[in-house]
Amino acid sequence: MLGELDRALFTASHFGFLPIKAPRITPADLELVKHCGAYTYYDAAEKVALIRTYLEEEMSEMSHPLAIAYKKSSMRKKFGTYALHVVGSSSGMAEATLIRTSLSMLSEDGYKKLRVDLNCIGDKDSINAYERELSGFVKKFGAELPEETKKYLKNDIFNLFRLESEDAKALRENAPTSITFLSPQSRIYFKEVLEYIDALGIEFRITPELIGEKNHTTHTIFAIKDIEEEASPVLAVGYRYSRLARICGLHKETPLAGVTVFSRNLAGNIIKAIPKAKFCLLQLGQEAKIKTLHLLEVLRTHHISVHHFLSKDKFGTQLANAENLPVSYLIIIGQKEALDNTATIRNILTRAQDTVNLSDLPRYLKNIRL
Numbered sequence: 001m002l003g004e005l006d007r008a009l010f011t012a013s014h015f016g017f018l019p020i021k022a023p024r025i026t027p028a029d030l031e032l033v034k035h036c037g038a039y040t041y042y043d044a045a046e047k048v049a050l051i052r053t054y055l056e057e058e059m060s061e062m063s064h065p066l067a068i069a070y071k072k073s074s075m076r077k078k079f080g081t082y083a084l085h086v087v088g089s090s091s092g093m094a095e096a097t098l099i100r101t102s103l104s105m106l107s108e109d110g111y112k113k114l115r116v117d118l119n120c121i122g123d124k125d126s127i128n129a130y131e132r133e134l135s136g137f138v139k140k141f142g143a144e145l146p147e148e149t150k151k152y153l154k155n156d157i158f159n160l161f162r163l164e165s166e167d168a169k170a171l172r173e174n175a176p177t178s179i180t181f182l183s184p185q186s187r188i189y190f191k192e193v194l195e196y197i198d199a200l201g202i203e204f205r206i207t208p209e210l211i212g213e214k215n216h217t218t219h220t221i222f223a224i225k226d227i228e229e230e231a232s233p234v235l236a237v238g239y240r241y242s243r244l245a246r247i248c249g250l251h252k253e254t255p256l257a258g259v260t261v262f263s264r265n266l267a268g269n270i271i272k273a274i275p276k277a278k279f280c281l282l283q284l285g286q287e288a289k290i291k292t293l294h295l296l297e298v299l300r301t302h303h304i305s306v307h308h309f310l311s312k313d314k315f316g317t318q319l320a321n322a323e324n325l326p327v328s329y330l331i332i333i334g335q336k337e338a339l340d341n342t343a344t345i346r347n348i349l350t351r352a353q354d355t356v357n358l359s360d361l362p363r364y365l366k367n368i369r370l
Helices: 007-014 027-032 044-056 074-079 093-108 124-141 147-155 157-161 166-172 184-199 286-301 315-322 335-340 358-366
Strands: 066-071 082-087 114-120 204-206 218-226 236-240 256-261 279-283 306-308 329-333 342-347 353-357
Touching (some): 007 286, 082 093, 093 114, 184 286, 279 286, 286 306, 342 358
Antiparallel strands (some): 066 082, 114 218, 236 256, 342 353
8 A cells, every 4th residue: 555645546545545656557457458458447458568567566465355445657647647447346335336436536626517327238139239330331332431440340340439520420329339239247346336426416417428448348338528518628537347367367357447537636645644434323124224325425524534345235244444553443334224215333342323314423433522
């Protein structure tokens, strides 16, 4: 973990991301992904470098799911400024956490009205089915396209969504959408992602034009934009890239998801002394996870640091980990608390506890004498 954090990485750490030094991209990394298109928002080489670092540093021995954050090298400015990754989670909570953290980082940079654009291209079978259908559509309705455009589309049919010519824009208005060709499993997964994001109260829209890079991108793709300036550049792009795991030496397709934040003004002041968390936040159940993720943002804006185990499902595991932390109080959100919109505050030493409405929680915690 880094000893000093800038403002952006400090915000990411509040949501459980471990700040590390950016992985160095080697010629071997670039060779492994030479079959992947080098598009601005889809940097396969960086993902491979992270997986290699994950193996070399034996991060597999750490508690999973593992959340990592780092500031990118100045040599990779084209591909963004900060990167957040979640390793080992196949749940839609990974995307929800990446999105919530990115929104918080960007809000620190002064953005007030942000929107998340979403699409899903599904698993490998879904992508292949969509590619065949899209190729057939272009062959049938794109006969009048310029030969240079046809050659570009033959190289990668998904280039249809990257072209800015008027004839390409007109063609893709009636093009089939990737969501239509999702496998049953991919459809269930995307539904889970949407439920998490909707429950968090985040403004979003389905955007079929988000199709990623077909050789390593899978499932949900999302982009964050400033809705006050529609013409402004995309501020963040995230997606799953689990297919890269095998080519990097992992024995199975490890769940991998990440987001790159493109804002250039996030660095801010260096934080040398990170405030010590005085509370530990525990949760149980899907609804409680959603409440917890939302609550972390509320506590962050009130400058209240807490330990939490958002990636853990079992309450017993969270409780056992909490016992090793230097905290005097637990904040517990179980199934009942989630339904009642409350939290239970428990004194670890005396076992005395209170029930507090979530809207009153920041004030309550600030008034506790520790």
